[in-house]
Amino acid sequence: MIVTTPNHKPQTINPKPLSLGFSPCPNDTFAYPALAQGDPPPNREEIAKRIDASRLRRVLRRAARRLRASGGVSVVLAGDGLVRRLNRDYRGRDCTTDVLSFPGPGGEEGIGDVVISVPAAARNAHRQGHSVPRELDILALHGFLHALGYD
Numbered sequence: 120m121i122v123t124t125p126n127h128k129p130q131t132i133n134p135k136p137l138s139l140g141f142s143p144c145p146n147d148t149f150a151y152p153a154l155a156q157g158d159p160p161p162n163r164e165e166i167a168k169r170i171d172a173s174r175l176r177r178v179l180r181r182a183a184r185r186l187r188a189s190g191g192v193s194v195v196l197a198g199d200g201l202v203r204r205l206n207r208d209y210r211g212r213d214c215t216t217d218v219l220s221f222p223g224p225g226g227e228e229g230i231g232d233v234v235i236s237v238p239a240a241a242r243n244a245h246r247q248g249h250s251v252p253r254e255l256d257i258l259a260l261h262g263f264l265h266a267l268g269y270d
Contacts, residue, residue, distance in 0.1 A: 170196060170237070171252055178256045179263050188267055191229040194259055202236040218258040219244055220265035233262030 175194060183189065204213040210219075217239040223229035235258045237251075246253035 170255065174252055175255060175259050179259055182263060187265065188230060190226050192223075192263060193229075193232045194262075195232065195234045196237050196255075197234055198264055199236050199238050201236060202239070204250060205234060215239060218262040220262040222266045222268065230263070231266035233259060233266060235259060235262065252254070 130210045179192065179194070199215040202217075202219060203213070205219055206216050207213040209221070215236055217236055219234045221232040221234075223231035235255060237255075240258055242250050243258075244251045247254070
């Protein structure tokens with residue numbers, strides 16, 4: 120499976136039964152700490168260093184098992200600019216959003232693609248008073264369900 124990294128360089132990963140492609144960060148095992156109410160959202164570099172891709176894989180694999188879904192899904196962690204362009208080009212809405220889903224053909228050919236705006240996830244987490252990793256879990260699951268056809 121080919122996935123896009125944050126600087127848009129393709130990278131190959133080994134698929135698993137539910138294969139999840141991520142744009143990993145150099146240190147993808149350090150979970151981002153919860154923000155205290157009133158703290159400013161962290162900057163992009165700080166978030167990127169602390170994204171735990173294995174956590175997102177676990178969340179989506181658990182959901183796939185419960186829903187009896189199989190196939191691959193790519194999760195792209197992106198900036199607001201890319202998400203805004205995709206939203207404009209595919210949905211006709213010229214604004215950023217937190218998550219976009221692009222359903223695939225299903226099964227062996229893939230469930231689809233989920234694109235998450237990491238800055239939007241950080242803003243959401245700050246507003247809701249929980250951690251960025253928790254918000255990324257929520258957005259990944261939300262996008263995954265849409266890719267499966269759930270409204």
